Amino acid sequence: MSSREQLIQRQRLLKEVDQVPNFAVGAIFALAYLLNVLVRFVVFLRRSDASISVDATHSSISAAELADDLAGCVDGGPVDLSINPDYMAGFGS
Numbered sequence: 001m002s003s004r005e006q007l008i009q010r011q012r013l014l015k016e017v018d019q020v021p022n023f024a025v026g027a028i029f030a031l032a033y034l035l036n037v038l039v040r041f042v043v044f045l046r047r048s049d050a051s052i053s054v055d056a057t058h059s060s061i062s063a064a065e066l067a068d069d070l071a072g073c074v075d076g077g078p079v080d081l082s083i084n085p086d087y088m089a090g091f092g093s
């Protein structure tokens with residue numbers, strides 16, 4: 001494929017991407033994120049040290065401790081969901 005044909009193909013693709021509604025783009029990014037989390041979870045389960053045993057001599061492990069490596073893995077999102085007043089409406093009542 002010549003460089004001119006590649007340029008024409010890129011321009012066509014860009015026009016098609018511009019026609020995708022914003023909500024669809026957001027949904028695609030959300031699905032990509034969830035797929036990434038799923039893949040990381042499967043990799044975690046397949047590791048040899050993935051089995052976690054808790055007995056009477058050890059304190060229980062929190063979900064936050066298990067997901068510690070996932071903290072901060074999303075770029076560009078809100079720092080905290082509490083910045084959205086609609087999300088927090090009625091919280092604590």
